[in-house]
Amino acid sequence: MSVNMKNLISMMGILLFVIGLCALPSLVTAVIYREVASAISFVVLIALCLLIGLAVMKLFPPARIRVRARDGFLIVALCWLIASFISALPMVITGSIPSFVDAFFEMCSGYSTTGASILSDIEALPKSILFWRSFSHWLGGMGIIVFATAIIPSIGVEGMMIASRETPGPTLDKMTPHFSDTSRRLYLLYMIFTVVLAILLMFGGMSFYDALIHSFSTVGTGGFSNYNNSVAHFASPYIYWVLTIFMILCGTNFNLFFVMIRRPRRAFQDEEYRAYMGIIIAFTVMIAIDLLTAGNYHDPFRSLTDSAFQVASVITTTGFATTNFDAWPTFAKMLLFLLMMLGASSSSTGGGPKIVRILVSIKLIRRGISLKIHPRQVTTLKLNRGQVTQEIATNIANFMFLYFATIFVGSLLIAVNGFDLVTTVSAVVTCVGNVGPGFNLVGPTMNFSQFSDFSKIVLSFLMIAGRLELFTVFMLFSPYYWNSNKA
Template identity: 30%
Template sequence: MDIRIVSYLTSQMVFCLGAVYFIPWGISMYLQDRCSDVFFTCVFICNLVGGLLHHYGRFNKFSQNISNREGIATATFSWILCAALSGMPYWMTGVLDLSSSFFEGMSAVTTNGVTAIDSLQVLPRSILFWRGITHWLGGLGIIVIFISLLPRMSGGAFHLFVAEATGFNEDRLLPRLRSTARILFIIYLSLTLVEAVLLFICGMDLFDAVNHAMATVATAGFSTHDSGILYYDNPLIELVIFFFMILAGANFALYYKAYHRGWRVLWGDEEFRYFLYFVFATSCVVSLSVFWGTEEGIWNSIRHGFFMVASFSSTTGFVSANYEQWPPIAKLALVLLYFTGGCAGSTAGGIKIARFVVLVRMTLVELKRVLHPKMLFSVKFEGKPLTIAVLAQISRFFFLYVISIVVLSILFAATGVSLTEAIFGVMACISSCGAAFGGIGLDGEFVHISSAGKMVLTLAMLLGRLEIYTVLVMLRKEFWRLNSRW
């Protein structure tokens, strides 16, 4: 691996983040909320760090290519560094200590939605907008946005895209990767603008509408109010957010195909179809259990049941009701959504619906094989049989996902939290959902967690966002050998 290439590419990411800092700086100057000096200092620090990395780094797009290892290292280091730099305003303003600021920054860029801030109401609007824009940038992926907006580096940019992208069946819409990334970015931006307009029409002020639109499309869940969506208690606002959470949980490449080939493409996509089936079926189970097990009427049971299922399945983490008071079957259904998540190619976290469907089909095939050991069976997805390599990859990923939850839960429990808090806290972070159970993070608030606990959860966020392999592969010795290029 050539560390100079990684250093150069990471410097470009840091320069981009420094440029984005001018947005909250301008807002602070306009509102005169006394945070302009903080944001200007952040711009200076980003440029200083970026300049040092650029000075050491070296990359010639005409004579050098980005290998798989450089793509992995750039994705991982960029996320860690951008998380640290994104958390600077919270520390500089005295809102959070240093470890909590890093935790908040990682939560933003990984679109997790958990927060260490005790009260959002007292924060300046420029700080609140910075929280919103950082998780919006992390939604589609800093790497994807980086490729789409900057000049094409070389064919090796594919490794940057793959290192950040999620799922096992990523489609390239256009022959040129940069064109693909740019199309995805335009779709992402368009959905955000449309939702912001609709939320404004439904009663939010412009600032809240833009922030919640960014949070929804990024499936992040950051709000500008301590009580989140409960602050509004508005069915129309919840309906708009519900609709866009479903859209954000689908593969963004589908919308480009639907634009050119017709909207039937959406229903023709097997993963999206199963995603809708699963959301609808789970919503019905949750709504009925809430209706029968609480004093809620049928309308509120359906309203909150469907909203919460969409929130958990898209891993957005918005909360419209106190689900801790719901019957066990409703809470168990929501816990299942930690694993399934949204579709591959979406901004959602979790294992992804495509993998979940394939795992179920693999199980059914194995049951048939027990009865008919001499027969040959194949596992199909989208009407095509999957190779042994793909099936093995999905099985290994599921195993690593579960093992990661177990190991991280043990480490988190060692920091002094209860077993229930440890398990659900880790699951909420590794799935990028944010909302948890057992008295921890009902609204994504992890204020009382120790610094050591926050570092464990920060690792869970990073593993979940980069889908485990990208981070763990860096623990192998051969990854760092200079004389080996994959």
């Protein structure tokens, strides 16, 4: 395959320009809190990104981009890796995270909305660096290129083709004739959620700065907090429940919110949404009962609060914590581990395999059992009263196989650290699924600093691959992708 270098360079220029613009609020934060070193680092980042970005866009205008379907995979994968690479500069320049590998890991975790961290003392970092760290969640939640198409309409239909490679979920719905309009509608809703949540959190006693940090992380379902003990720092049931509700909202298919405006009943008939809410309610009740019967909690309301919060946090792959759930009974932890393997809804900001894929996989299993009993029976797969084509079913089955194969191979690579099995497997599962905390040495009160540089690079790759739905990245390792003679 011959790569169209002009398209690739043009998109890199757009990416750098967008990152430069997005770093401006962090620079303002550094000025407000008089963080001189941080301000200088952001000036360097902004100047570098804007100058190079504008120069590239001048030489290779976005309106002239003509992208082939296969080009989109390479462009998106490189965009996300380069975004993580260059966005790590302020952390290294200020010495907040001296190791570039660690800073790269942190920003991969930020953009992929994973929330895994190598930081042992988060509160020691400058406020502007923590702002930039959490703002990366907000950018990565909806998608960097989706954001670019919203502010640079001239990318047009080519932008949709590229953005479809980074959108969480099996499909990307186009709600308007122009994809740039669709992007703006999505980001308008995204911003409304962010602003409303920030206001509600301030009503609960958070400062404006804290409210912004946690709004970025919640709406982007990322989970970075500016406190060492995460959301538990606030010890407020009001804040816990507000965040729980918004995590659930942002783990919902965003397209459903537009459907609800016109046809509310149809939205609630969506099979994925009903399964998503059913799982949250069922797992919350089971964990709350388990915590009470095991003696971990004596107050039913607190048990329900922490259970609902952690269930919402894990299934939406946000990764916040109100308590050390690694100290919970085995049954409760097993339920959380299952949630890590499910993920949120398609076309949401959440990670993981997505509920719709789980539903279709279950239907495939049921059909397989039925065909074993009645070989001549003609059965069709249906979802939301529509037929699931064989192509879609095959793609979902292939994804699920690749998902578990990635966890297996990733665990083998990480096993060289010599950590216990639970730590090793949960670290890989939480990175591929973009969840954040795992169990044992990577539990909610721990971090990933003890891993070797090799393991951090592997886990960084897995976070990006998981956020980009695996195939976008792994396709680049196939000889079929690079061989122009093979379709």
